[in-house]
Amino acid sequence: MGTFQIEGGHSLQGDIRPQGAKNEALQILCAVLLTPEEVVIENIPDIRDVNKLIGILGNLGVKVKKLAAGKYSFQSDDLDLDYLESELFKQEGSSLRGSIMIVGPLLARFGKGYIPRPGGDKIGRRRLDTHFEGFIKLGADFRYNREERFYGVEAPNGLRGTYMLLDQASVTGTANIVMAAVMAKGTTTIYNAACEPYLQQLCKMLNRMGANISGIGSNLLVIEGVESLGGCNHRVLPDMIEIGSWIGLAAMTRSSITIKDVSWDDLGLIPDTFRKLGIQLERRGDDIFIPSMESYEIQSDMDGSILTISDAPWPGFTPDLLSIVLVVCTQARGSVLIHQKMFESRLFFVDKLIDMGAKIILCDPHRATVIGHDFHSQLKATTMVSPDIRAGISLLIAALSAKGTSAIHNIEQIDRGYERIDERLRAIGAKIERID
Numbered sequence: 001m002g003t004f005q006i007e008g009g010h011s012l013q014g015d016i017r018p019q020g021a022k023n024e025a026l027q028i029l030c031a032v033l034l035t036p037e038e039v040v041i042e043n044i045p046d047i048r049d050v051n052k053l054i055g056i057l058g059n060l061g062v063k064v065k066k067l068a069a070g071k072y073s074f075q076s077d078d079l080d081l082d083y084l085e086s087e088l089f090k091q092e093g094s095s096l097r098g099s100i101m102i103v104g105p106l107l108a109r110f111g112k113g114y115i116p117r118p119g120g121d122k123i124g125r126r127r128l129d130t131h132f133e134g135f136i137k138l139g140a141d142f143r144y145n146r147e148e149r150f151y152g153v154e155a156p157n158g159l160r161g162t163y164m165l166l167d168q169a170s171v172t173g174t175a176n177i178v179m180a181a182v183m184a185k186g187t188t189t190i191y192n193a194a195c196e197p198y199l200q201q202l203c204k205m206l207n208r209m210g211a212n213i214s215g216i217g218s219n220l221l222v223i224e225g226v227e228s229l230g231g232c233n234h235r236v237l238p239d240m241i242e243i244g245s246w247i248g249l250a251a252m253t254r255s256s257i258t259i260k261d262v263s264w265d266d267l268g269l270i271p272d273t274f275r276k277l278g279i280q281l282e283r284r285g286d287d288i289f290i291p292s293m294e295s296y297e298i299q300s301d302m303d304g305s306i307l308t309i310s311d312a313p314w315p316g317f318t319p320d321l322l323s324i325v326l327v328v329c330t331q332a333r334g335s336v337l338i339h340q341k342m343f344e345s346r347l348f349f350v351d352k353l354i355d356m357g358a359k360i361i362l363c364d365p366h367r368a369t370v371i372g373h374d375f376h377s378q379l380k381a382t383t384m385v386s387p388d389i390r391a392g393i394s395l396l397i398a399a400l401s402a403k404g405t406s407a408i409h410n411i412e413q414i415d416r417g418y419e420r421i422d423e424r425l426r427a428i429g430a431k432i433e434r435i436d
């Protein structure tokens with residue numbers, strides 16, 4: 001279990017460039033299984049989850065070549081499907097959430113797909129029903145081995161397009177079903193589809209490979225099945241969750257930071273949500289400039305009531321930034337209610353912030369009220385364990401703003417989504433060391 005040691009209380013300055021988006025990369029990497037031709041992907045982040053998925057693709061027989069930093073070529077022309085039934089796959093496949101998205105492409109191309117129940121963060125129940133109900137609607141047979149926690153779908157006679165209304169706008173579920181449907185016979189219509197930029201990018205890439213998907217960016221996707229897909233080039237967007245993390249970091253440490261090449265038009269409600277906390281953000285070309293601020297004041301609603309920040313499927317505010325918003329509010333002027341609707345265990349980390357001196361009332365597993373200090377009282381350094389990726393980065397931001405030296409254990413959770421975070425933060429003046 002690795003540890004970060006952080007000396008807090010210093011303001012930072014400079015430019016930071018976001019990595020490629022983790023959640024997009026996980027989808028795009030799975031899509032390389034849909035064609036025997038070469039697929040070249042750029043801006044792949046060098047993070048644990050993505051590297052694990054690339055490892056799984058390699059074990060499946062995909063020819064993986066690293067062409068440059070973040071740039072890889074993949075060719076799935078000679079796969080070893082026996083790997084899917086091996087003990088090694090049971091371990092590797094369960095170690096990250098994103099691996100679930102190999103099932104759709106394998107089912108589309110080879111008529112079968114298996115996956116162990118994915119592991120990952122302890123952030124609440126994470127059902128897979130939407131994925132498998134979609135595959136069943138497309139004509140696949142489903143089985144679940146309860147003892148081994150192993151899911152399987154088979155469609156030896158191929159898949160057939162149909163209409164489906166998803167029970168939830170699941171991000172990975174939509175990606176999986178889209179990838180299964182692109183080569184199904186006839187038309188598939190997916191209503192209540194998730195439409196995060198990750199999915200928009202996936203659908204655009206699939207169309208470049210020869211698929212016929214319309215409705216991209218909406219919650220109604222129409223997919224005309226095609227016989228086969230070919231190779232393509234694709235570039236992963238900057239990671240909007242990392243961008244939000246750097247905005248929070250700048251505000252909490254009263255730093256002046258420029259976040260480079262953010263792809264503003266794909267950020268949805270993220271900039272305005274931070275603005276509601278009183279944080280100044282300036283659009284400079286495709287960069288975000290955040291000036292150093294002595295203080296930031298949370299806006300009230302128009303009728304004067306306390307602001308609520310809650311998550312929702314895209315184009316709503318992403319749940320992956322709520323922990324970061326929460327930590328930023330601990331030093332704001334004013335009060336806010338944070339309502340995490342999707343996940344039931346993502347707010348428990350506030351205990352650590354309370355230990356550090358933050359004023360937070362955890363109302364129930366989904367809601368926390370934060371009363372900001374307006375920098376009149378600095379958080380105090382402490383020792384903590386990162387429970388999940390976004391709680392981890394939030395604790396790291398808290399430690400960078402706190403007085404004294406903090407330690408964060410279990411930083412593997414942070415490394416699964418943030419590339420060389422210690423080096424990149426040191427480059428803008430942070431005092432952070434990795435201790436193995």
Ligand SMILES: CC(=O)N[C@H]1[C@@H](OP(=O)(O)OP(=O)(O)OC[C@H]2O[C@@H](n3ccc(=O)[nH]c3=O)[C@H](O)[C@@H]2O)O[C@H](CO)[C@@H](O)[C@@H]1O
Pocket residue numbers: 023026097098124125126127168169170171172173313318319320341342343
């Ligand atoms: C690898 C990856 O891409 N992970 C992301 C993906 O996970 P993932 O695709 O696993 O998450 P889902 O979209 O399936 O759902 C996440 C949670 O929200 C609940 N839910 C979802 C939709 C909805 O309309 N109502 C609802 O309550 C689900 O029951 C579940 O508990 O999307 C999540 C939701 O944006 C993000 O937190 C994860 O970072």
Ligand SMILES: C=C(OP(=O)(O)O)C(=O)O
Pocket residue numbers: 022023049097098120121123320389390417
């Ligand atoms: C919850 C997250 O990731 P995953 O779905 O990979 O666990 C996240 O990125 O915040």
